[in-house]
Amino acid sequence: MIQKRLFVIILMAFCFISLSSEKKGFNGIAKGEWKASPELVERLSKRRSETNYDEQKVTEYTLPDPLTMIDGTAVADAQTWTFHRRPEILELFRTYVYGRSPVERPENMSFEVFDLERNALGGSAIRKQVTVYFTGEKEGPKMDILVYLPKNADKPVPTFVLLNFGGNHTVHSDPAIRLSESWMRPGEGVKDHRANEASRGRSSSRFPIEQILKRGYGLATIYYGDIDPDFHDEFKNGVHPAFDRKRGPDAWGSIGAWAWGLSRAMDYFETDDEIDQSKVAVLGHSRLGKTALWAGARDPRFAIVISNNSGCGGAALSRRAYGETVKRINTSFPHWFCDNFKTFNDKEEDLPVDQHMLIALMAPRPVYVASADEDLWADPRGEFLSCKHAESVYHLFGKKGLSKEPMPDLNQPVNEGTIGYHVRSGGHGLTEYDWQRYMDFADMHFEK
Ligand code: GTR
Numbered sequence: 001m002i003q004k005r006l007f008v009i010i011l012m013a014f015c016f017i018s019l020s021s022e023k024k025g026f027n028g029i030a031k032g033e034w035k036a037s038p039e040l041v042e043r044l045s046k047r048r049s050e051t052n053y054d055e056q057k058v059t060e061y062t063l064p065d066p067l068t069m070i071d072g073t074a075v076a077d078a079q080t081w082t083f084h085r086r087p088e089i090l091e092l093f094r095t096y097v098y099g100r101s102p103v104e105r106p107e108n109m110s111f112e113v114f115d116l117e118r119n120a121l122g123g124s125a126i127r128k129q130v131t132v133y134f135t136g137e138k139e140g141p142k143m144d145i146l147v148y149l150p151k152n153a154d155k156p157v158p159t160f161v162l163l164n165f166g167g168n169h170t171v172h173s174d175p176a177i178r179l180s181e182s183w184m185r186p187g188e189g190v191k192d193h194r195a196n197e198a199s200r201g202r203s204s205s206r207f208p209i210e211q212i213l214k215r216g217y218g219l220a221t222i223y224y225g226d227i228d229p230d231f232h233d234e235f236k237n238g239v240h241p242a243f244d245r246k247r248g249p250d251a252w253g254s255i256g257a258w259a260w261g262l263s264r265a266m267d268y269f270e271t272d273d274e275i276d277q278s279k280v281a282v283l284g285h286s287r288l289g290k291t292a293l294w295a296g297a298r299d300p301r302f303a304i305v306i307s308n309n310s311g312c313g314g315a316a317l318s319r320r321a322y323g324e325t326v327k328r329i330n331t332s333f334p335h336w337f338c339d340n341f342k343t344f345n346d347k348e349e350d351l352p353v354d355q356h357m358l359i360a361l362m363a364p365r366p367v368y369v370a371s372a373d374e375d376l377w378a379d380p381r382g383e384f385l386s387c388k389h390a391e392s393v394y395h396l397f398g399k400k401g402l403s404k405e406p407m408p409d410l411n412q413p414v415n416e417g418t419i420g421y422h423v424r425s426g427g428h429g430l431t432e433y434d435w436q437r438y439m440d441f442a443d444m445h446f447e448k
Contacts, residue, residue, distance in 0.1 A: 029055065033407045034423045036376055044376055052322055053376050061319035064353060066360045066393050078396045081363070090297065090361060092353045097313070098294050099252035099338030101260045102243045108136030111268050117176065118151070125213055126151055126274070129168075129178055132264055134239055141239045143226035144168055144178055145265050148209055149218040149274055158279030158446050159218035160438070161265055163258055163288045166203050167223045173201030183229035183237070206285070206430045215439050216448060218275060220265060224288060227261035228254045232335035249339040255313070256338070258288065259295035266301050279303050279446050283438060285430040286378075287336065290314035297361035304445060306368045306438050308430050311378025313337060315369045315386050317355050318348045323379040356389035359419070363390070364397035366445045368420035370434050373410055374427040381407060387419045394418050413437050415444070
């Protein structure tokens with residue numbers, strides 16, 4: 001009798017295991033979901049033996065619940081989220097991850113439109129270039145915003161804003177774009193305008209401006225080095241010294257400064273009648289994708305927030321420690337985050353937040369996260385999981401999060417909900433494919 005019962009139990013267990021293994025792969029990946037190429041995993045693992053690229057070696061983790069307050073209270077409605085839990089999470093990110101900016105809109109900040117061309121790009125566009133003097137002083141820190149708008153728009157134009165890596169003049173070959181001064185590390189030379197002239201239009205593949213205009217959108221871009229040069233100098237250059245009094249362990253790093261600069265661009269958009277300030281989408285690639293997410297979290301004026309291959313400290317869950325880790329990023333880039341973030345090196349499980357909560361801070365606004373098949377350093381699955389675990393907050397607002405589950409396969413964008421996601425073929429980069437998906441998403445949410 002006992003033997004018979006045992007047999008039935010074993011048989012049931014066997015059926016259960018084979019059923020579930022049919023649904024899920026050995027490492028929890030369902031059929032039809034994206035999966036990293038095993039050859040690539042092997043190759044990268046050999047190259048960087050200290051980095052984990054193996055899904056099976058991701059250790060179990062527990063994510064903090066976006067819907068439980070620090071004191072344990074459950075968040076059951078949008079009101080409680082908006083007025084209590086959201087500010088609490090935002091403060092945790094300020095304190096432990098990106099740091100705190102000492103000022104918001106500086107009192108004396110001023111704008112100077114130094115270029116306005118209504119027949120740019122062969123007559124198809126309006127071009128504007130605007131200098132933002134952060135302290136109002138001409139000698140103080142400043143940034144140039146380059147704006148292209150479609151000509152003959154009959155109303156204010158919805159606009160994408162993003163920072164660029166190489167200088168405004170690298171985004172298009174238009175000779176009228178003012179050269180951005182390049183910032184190099186001390187010892188490498190200071191400003192080399194000849195090098196800049198040679199790099200005019202160099203990054204134009206990342207900025208399909210003509211296509212953006214054709215689809216009825218504007219594009220605004222700023223050289224990130226104008227806001228803060230991207231190397232560690234104890235925060236002596238860029239905007240930090242102009243506003244810092246004393247720097248504590250929660251003082252803003254470079255990502256904090258870049259995100260703050262995007263909000264200052266938004267301040268300018270509010271003064272420009274040709275830009276629809278209620279329809280500004282902030283976008284960023286890689287470290288600037290981390291920046292776009294933090295900008296969108298800090299500043300609800302950004303109507304759509306888009307992260308392109310942002311990875312660690314961006315859309316990827318830190319607790320997975322897959323690809324780039326908290327320790328790795330804090331070691332290679334000690335100036336990006338606040339000093340407190342370094343206390344979580346190899347201790348991701350102690351973080352009071354994880355990156356799904358950053359995505360959740362956008363709710364109920366639309367947010368889009370994109371990964372690339374070969375960009376395992378940025379952990380595509382971790383980026384998808386952040387979106388998934390942010391959904392509960394969107395549900396409080398009666399919004400759909402992702403429109404489909406589980407993780408989609410290559411080049412199958414999931415973009416009908418309020419959270420969009422895709423993983424496209426290829427490596428780390430911002431491509432035309434990505435742009436087209438972002439514009440599809442914006443078309444839907446801006447009701448174009
Ligand atoms: C890498 C860094 C990533 C990513 C990338 C980029 O070196 O490890 O976090 O941000 O740079 O910005 O291109």
